[in-house]
Amino acid sequence: MQIALAPMEGLVDEIMRDVLTGVGGVDWCVTEFIRVSDRLLPASQFRRLAPELAQGARTAAGTPLRVQLLGSDPACLADNAARACRLGAPVIDLNFGCPARTVNKSRGGAVLLKEPELLHAIVREVRRTVPAAIPVTAKMRLGFESTDLALDCARALAEAGAGQLVVHARTKAQGYRPPAHWEWVARVQEVVAVPVYANGEIWSVEDWRRCRELSGVEDIMLGRGLVSCPDLALQIAAARRGEVRQPDGWREVLPLLLEFWRQARNKIAPRYAPGRLKQWLAQLSRNYPQAAALFATLRRETDCERIDALLAQPVARWGDLAAAGS
Known part of the structure; x- marks a missing residue:
């Protein structure tokens, strides 16, 4: 079994990739999509979204990174893929799953299905x-408005040379609304001869077990589930071995959050860094009440130095919250 970290624009950037792969359990990760329209992009564009290229296309934890491209012009995508390879990309991934309206309007992502x-x-x-x-490799959804062309799309991708498919088990129209239709992953795997990964709505070990049963595939890609529970990949890997991982709750997550903020302060403009911290806290609130409490405290804060002070006084304060909630 392999577990991949999903590419999520505006959420899983180099900082999030570094922090989450540092926890362990992730076999490979993918950049946010690099938008290709009608020209060969400069090397700086690739390095901005995939700074790991400077360190052998791996995160600090050693997790391999794939470079994802999004667009609709075959020749232009090919030229940019070749440039990404020259810059050190070990795998080229193609995005046929992004549901964003602005992306789809410009003939990118899921609309190509x-x-x-x-x-x-x-x-x-x-x-x-x-x-x-x-x-x-390629990432796809089950279709745009319907699943009518799902199998045709999967065949087209595999027959053209995609060595692996990740299937987000919903259509574009279904967005991120539950449920994910994992049974369709099984149907895709039946019609292609390449490995298929299941993606969508895997929030827990129990979800993973149901996904494996319905999809029939071993390999998975985790997105929001891993962002909201940073050790989920470790929990699933342990369950696959017949073991149970006992996480340390908020005590385990708080150092990750502080490291995330440290890197955000160094790499993101001050006007945007607080929003990124609050974005992750909102995701973590799904599993950790302490994250919800911290989010409420920081919700209206926009000053980085003020946030520094709030995070620094509390290693004791938030540690007490951890003791109460873990």
């Missing part, structure tokens, strides 16, 4: 252009 022939042309051209030793 209406055109299996175009999917085939994109993957074929990228596969033809990048070095043979570098895998090309």
Whole structure:
């Protein structure tokens, strides 16, 4: 079994990748999508969204990083994929799953699931252009408005040269509303000869067990589930071995949060860094009441130095919360 960390624009950036892969249990991760329209992007664009390229395309924990591209022009995507490879990308991933309206309006992401022939042309051209030793993979949803073309799309991707598919088990129209239709992952795996990963609505070990039963696949990609529970990959890996991992609750998460804030302060403009911290706290609140309490305290704070002070006085204060809630 392999467990991957999903690419989520505006959430799983280099800082989040570093922190989450540092916890362990993640076999590989993916950049936020790099938008390709009608030109060859400068190297700086790749390095901005994939700074790990400077360290062998791995996070500090050693987790391999894939570079994800999004667009609809086969030749332009192929040229940019070749550049990413020259910069050190070990795998090129293609995004056919993004549900964002602005992305879809410009013919990117999930809207391309209406055109299996175009999917085939994109993957074929990228596969033809990048070095043979570098895998090309793809991420897809079950369709745009419906699942009518789901299997055609999967076949198109695999037959054109995608060596692996990640299937987010919902259509674009379904967005992120539960449930994820994991049974469709099984249908996709039946019609392609490449490994298929299940993605969507895996928030717990129990969800993973149901997903494995319905999808029939071993490999998974975790997104919001891992962001809201940083040791979920470790819990699932332990369950796969027949073991139970006993996490240390908020005591384990608080140091991650402080490290996240330290890096955000160093790498993100002060006007945006507080929002990123609060964004993660909101996600963590799903599993940790202490995160909800901290979010409430910081909710209206926009000054980084004030947030520094609030986080620094409390290692004791938030530690007490941890003792009360863990």
